[in-house]
Amino acid sequence: MSGRSRKEVPSWREPLVDYIRSRGGRVTAPRLRVAEVFFGLQGHPGVEEVVQAVQRRWPQIGQATVYRTLHLLVDSGLVEARQFGDRFSRYEAVGSEHHDHLVCDCCGAIREFEDPGIEEAQRRIADAFGFRMTGHRMEIHGCCARCVARQTRPRSGA
């Protein structure tokens, strides 16, 4: 939420360009287009969803480029890759505040939450083990309120 409301320079662009250049890489149209589409998506899209969204606007961009660009975004630190119960990766823009996830194993819904107590406990644990923490991920699995009401059952596993 920073300033003008339409067609402003997106906040990901400068750090991305800087990162690419710092690597001796090239700022290309496909990279910027994939990034633009990705950052416009909601939620926690998998590659498939990103590819479809990209190809809706630029049909000639191949899926390999989407994969490669998502890796680039992850390396740049602007995006995080996660794997929830599914066997594919999902991607998520990195915001300023760290958040974790509630994963509904019944309907697949993913909600975010933030908890300072957990963040602090993590630092404490990492310290206790002489660990230099670079990140963490935590998921609470179960059934969301709606599925509980409907008595849907979880799919399997923990």
Added chain:
Amino acid sequence: MSGRSRKEVPSWREPLVDYIRSRGGRVTAPRLRVAEVFFGLQGHPGVEEVVQAVQRRWPQIGQATVYRTLHLLVDSGLVEARQFGDRFSRYEAVGSEHHDHLVCDCCGAIREFEDPGIEEAQRRIADAFGFRMTGHRMEIHGCCARCVARQTRPRSGA
């Protein structure tokens, strides 16, 4: 650690047999052999490691059977499947107490820890969202003390 020290009846056997029977399934030699080898392994083996360990002793057991038996163990609740940074699943015997993981992104080492504060915070958060929690997983990523000392660098991502 329960009692006599050699060739005692392993603790996984009865619950596994009960589970299989409760499902109308059959207690077969391959299933018991895969289970025996699996529960004899240390750490957080992937399927590949389990297959190799199994085939060292029973070369005629196929990998499909290992996959199928691991799923059976997960369904029975005796084993949990996890995915860390890698793109394959790792399996871990379920103990009485819940523990979480410190994952070293430099050398791949995985350490376990347990923290009542985190367990409790999770319950509190699940409650706050009307979530019926069935489980959770949490990983702290970073560099372990040894890698920090050696100044090894993490591989990528979060």
Added chain:
DNA sequence: TTATGTGCAAATTCTTTGCAGCGTG
């Protein structure tokens, strides 16, 4: 100009499945 990036399709990797025969209950 020249190395890096792209698009396509084929290759890899991990996992699941079809099927004929085997063995438990």
Added chain:
DNA sequence: CACGCTGCAAAGAATTTGCACATAA
């Protein structure tokens, strides 16, 4: 003796890669 389980190999799903052409710097 019926139905579930096994082993094999082939199929599938997600992701990576080789290569010839395109293009940023």
